[in-house]
Amino acid sequence: MAKELAKQYNPSEVEDRTYDFWCKNKYFHAKREEGKKTYTIVIPPPNITGQLHMGHALDNTLQDILIRYHRMAGYDTLWLPGTDHASIATEAKIVEKMREEGITKEDLGRDKFLERAWDWKKQYGGRIIEQLKKMGSSCDWDRERFTLDEGCSKAVREVFVGLYDKDLIYRGNRMVNWCPHCNTSISDAEVEYEEKEGNFWHLLYTVKETGEKLELATTRPETMLGDTAVAINGDDPRYAHLHGCHVILPLLNKEIPIVCDEHADMTKGTGVVKITPAHDPNDFEVGLRHNLPIVRTFTYDGHMTGAKDKAVADEIFASGRATQNEPEVLDCGKYAGMTTLEARKAIIADLEAGGYIKEIEPLKHDVGTCYRCHSTIEPMVSKQWFVKMDPLAGPAIDAVENGDIKFVPERFKKNYMSWMRGTRDWCISRQLWWGHRIPAWYCDDCGATMVSKEDLCECTKCGSKxxxxxxxxxxxxxxSALWPFSTLGWPDETEDLKHYYPTNTLVTGYDIIGFWVSRMIFSGLAYTDKAPFDTVLIHGLVRDAQGRKMSKSLGNGIDPLEIIDKYGADALRFTLATGNSPGNDMRFSDDKVMASRNFANKLWNAARFVLMYLGDDFKYNGLPQNLLIEDKWIVSKANSLAKEVTENLDKYELGIAVQKLYDFIWDVFCDWYIEIAKIRLQGDDESAKDDVKAVLVFVLTYILKLLHPFMPFITEEIYQAIPHDAESIMVSEWCKFDESLTFEADETEMEKIMASIRAIRNRRAEMNIPPSKKSKVFIETSNIATFSNGVDFVKRLAYANEVEVNESFGDLGNVVTIITDDARVYIPLGDLVDFEAEKKRLEKELATAEDKLEFINKKLNNPGFVNKAPEKVVQQNKDDAAKLEEKIAQIKKSIEEIAQQ
Structure with a gap:
């Protein structure tokens, strides 16, 4: 018994109810079904601070399309959801809230602060998950994970201790990216470069031994207080006489050496560079090569160091606790306590007053900023924990090179390779309280460092408490680098881990290939001996209608939830899938969403039409035995559509697949087959009515199933209304290509009829003849059988009141002639026709045809083309020429007939 659909599709009435139906019946839940191929996706975990934005909407729409497709295709599917604790972002939010209350982290202490953090997570952490559900995301919510949950924490300690035991994790003083606002180190991948206005200050340093002035340039004069050398290239003839000499550091009147190092490029500037090992990555390496002092002049909150900072550092050295590369700290005197920018102004003024500035050169240059707060990054030598990357990067490079992991599109393989081959040791410690605390303990009595999976209460070396x-x-x-396997229970050998790991497809943006993708790959290989996934599907950014990146500063961000409230989740999803091409950015606009909403309405109205005719007594038993030409045509087209959409989905060509569905549903099914079906549905032959109803149900079912991954809500609602083969469309069987449903000959013949109908409609439109003006149509063709089958179609769709089909007609009097590949169509419109205009139109058509024929004949008369082009291409040109010759002859005949009027 058919269910009645509402007159208009109302997403707000359908979507929540349908999602609850899916969740209640556990359709998203992975059941570890033996014997089935598995298909697993782990969600890129959104931050618990997050609010759903268009990037999330796109990323999760693509994942859901793939999961729903594979679920229907018979795979044992798992889409594992979860969220990330996001140390820097979350702590910043909590600290900001506390600041409003007038309290600091230090006021509360670590334990009380963490209590607040967990309360904050409970209050806000699930917000983005609920928003993903509004999108229709079919994740296995029973398996939801959090990067700070017990299982993930166990995996983190397992990895940390394992790497430490293999000497792949170490603690030391090295150059890091320091954010003075977030007050923590960040990794290279978290530094964003922004083009900013700046200057090259050309400074003069006096050589102690000769008295000459060495010119060097810097964009950061405030760092000069930490200079411990000046470098020249040992091969530079300009400075060969200065080997072993010294310069006097301006302002501090301090003697520092001149060193010979390849870092000084003879081809750039004067070939002289200042060396500040504590505040520049390249200078740090020069300092190591020449055993230079490392002198820190900045505090960790972005000020110049003073007497107190120096005293703390001096005490460390005096106590013997200083470790390798431990930086000294300078009392910056009059500049102490200034911000680095305040100090820059003061130092420049003093340098100018002392005659140490030769020139100030304006420039634009890239400045490293924190990806979270956008503050300028200060390179600093700091005692941190690091992962040795060289031993881990090698296998991760091999896995992509040998094809164990592929990137879609392949061009992003280069991004990955560039990152992995250029990676430095990874700084993994952060000066934060929210997150996985480093499982290392230090003994105050014997100085031992201990790393352990379990919490320690006493020193394992001396027994001290x-x-x-x-x-x-x-x-x-x-x-999050452990996400593909920690979420499945690793390091324990769980059933989920054995069944669903390695995963299959990672869907993510190109902006975090270095952040995350690379780290998951080397982590999976290092800790599980398996690549964590076989495919990385890269998508682009969602930009606004003008092509600009969405941002708060521009105010051009679009809230996906507002789009859902206005147009429905299906319209949003369809918009994000339409035109989507792996790796490429896309533009988003209201017009596109409205078009998607209109498409949903078109499908809804088509379904209501079918249901209107099915009635309560109709029994669907599959396709009828005797299919008419129009039935074979639509069934064959639907069958081919299933094959093509499946191939597109398997190749991650989601945008191509959705466009084919749009074209078929709108043009082929709605605009053609439904109109043709009305002939039988409104006739008196009950058997013919049942046959066409069955075909309508068959094709509509194909449409709904193929469209379901893209538009899950409306397809489920319609599926439940028509005769269906499963309790939910999302667990029904995917449409598979069936050779027995291919009717190529019938498709070809039907297209000939349709071509004549289109030609008639186009001609009438050109002549501004309204549909209400019916006319008789004569079809002259050698293909009598085919066009006889299409008489009723021509009547209904080409506004004919009578149709005659014959091999030839005598004198028909005043007619308009329409020529198709397989027929000549005559329409006697009498004085409705402007014969002079018709003659001009035919002459224009004749000229176009003759131009095309001339172009083809030039190619066919060219031996180079005929001998070198593929035989198939040459034959196609010959066939086209023959058709054009026939068409030209027919047009000329029509012009002659008009001339005789």
Whole structure:
């Protein structure tokens, strides 16, 4: 018994109810079904601070399309959801809230602060998950994970201790990217470069031994207080006499050496560079090569160091606790306590007053900023924990090179390779409280460092109780790098891990290939001996209608939830899929969403039409035995559509697949077959009515199933209304190509009829003849059988009141002639026709045809083309020429007939 659909499709009435139906019946839940191929996606975990934005909407729409397709195709599917604790972003939010209350982290203490953090997570952490559900995301919510949950924490400690035991994790003083606002180190991948206005200050340093002035340039004069050398290239003849000499550091009147190092490029500037090992990555390496002092002049909150900072550092050296590359700290005197920018102004003024500035050269240059707060990054030497990357990067490079992991599109393989081959040791410690605390303890009595999977209460070396755990936490990406397997239970050998790992497709943006994708790959290989996934599907950014990146500063962000409230989730999803091409950015606009909404309405109205004729007594038993030409045509087209959409989905060509569905549903099914079906549906032959109803149900079912991954809500609602083969469309069987449903000959013949109908309609439109003006149509063709089958179609769709089909006609009097590949169509419109205009139109058509024929004949008369082009291409040109010759002859005949009027 058919269900009645509402007159208009109302997404707000359908979507929540349908989603609850899916969840209640556990359709999203993966059941570990033996014997089935598995298909697994782990969601890129959104931050618990997150609010759904268009990037999330696109990313999760693509994942849901793939999961729903594979679920229907018979795979044992798992889409594993979860969220990321997002150390820096979450702590910043909590600290900001506390600031409004007038309290600091230090006021509360670590334990009380973490209580607040967990309360904050409970209050806001699930917000984005609920928003993803509004999108229709069919994740297995029973398996939802969090990067700080017990299982993920166990995996983190397992990896940290394992790497430490293999000497792949170490603690030391090295150059890091320091954010003075977030007050923590960040990784290279978290530094965003922004073009900013700046200057090259050309400074003059006096050589102690000769008295000459060495010119060097810097964009950061405030760092000069930490200079511990000046470098020249040992092969530079200009400075050969200065080997072993010294310069006097301006303002501090301090003697520092001139060193010979390849870092000084003879081809750039004067070939002289200042060396500040504590505040520049390249200078740090020069300092190591020449055993230079490392002198820090910045505090960690972005000010110049003073007497107190120096005293703390001096005490460390005096106590013997200083480790390798431990930086000294300078008392910056009059500049102490200034921000780095305030100090820059003061230092420049003093340099100018002392005659140490030769020139100020304006420039634009890229400045590193924090990806979270956008503050300028200060390179600093700091004692941190690092992962040695060289031993881990090698296997991760091999896995992509040998094809174990492929990138879609392949061009992003280069991005990955560039990142992995250029990667430096990864700084994994963060000066934060929210996150995975580093599982390392230090003994105050014997100085031992201990790393353990379990919490320690006493020193494992001397037995002292006087031990302290490292206060820092791990980089958020350290735990999310383990996401594909930690979420499945690793390091325990769980059933889920055995069944669903390795996963299949990772869907993510190109902007986090270095952040996350690379780290998951080397982590999976290092800890599980398996690549974590076989395919990385890269998508682009969602931009606004003008092609601009969406941002708060531009105010051009679009809230997906507002779009859903206005147009429905299906319209949003369809818009994001339409035109989508892996790796390429896309533009988003209201017009596109409205078009998608209109498409949904078109499908809804088509379904209501079918249901209107099915009635309560109709029994669907599959396709009828005797299919008419129009039935074979639509069934064969639907069958081919299933094959093509499946192939597109398997190749991740989601935008191509959805366009084919749009074209078929709108043009082929709605505008053609439904109109043709009305002939039988409105006739008196009950058997013919049942046959066409069955075909309508068959094709509509194909449409709904193929469209379901893209538009899950409306397809489920319609599926439940028509005769259906499963309790939900999402667990029904995917449409598979069936050779027995291919009717190529019938398709070809039907297209000939349709071509004549289109030609008639186009001609009438050109002549501004309204549909209400019916006319007799004569079809002259040698293909009598085919066009006789299409008489009723021509009547209904080409506004004919009578149709005659014959091999030839005598004198028909005043007619308009329409020529198609397989027929000549005559329409006697009498004085409705402007014969002079018709003659001009035919002459124009004749000229176009003759031009095309001339172009083809030139190619066919060219031996180079005929001998070198593929035989198939040459034959196609010959066939086209023959058709054009026939068409030209027919047009000329029509012009002659008009001339005789």
């Amino acid at each position: 006087n031990i302290k755990q490292d206060p820092d936490t791990l980089d958020t990406w350290f735990s």
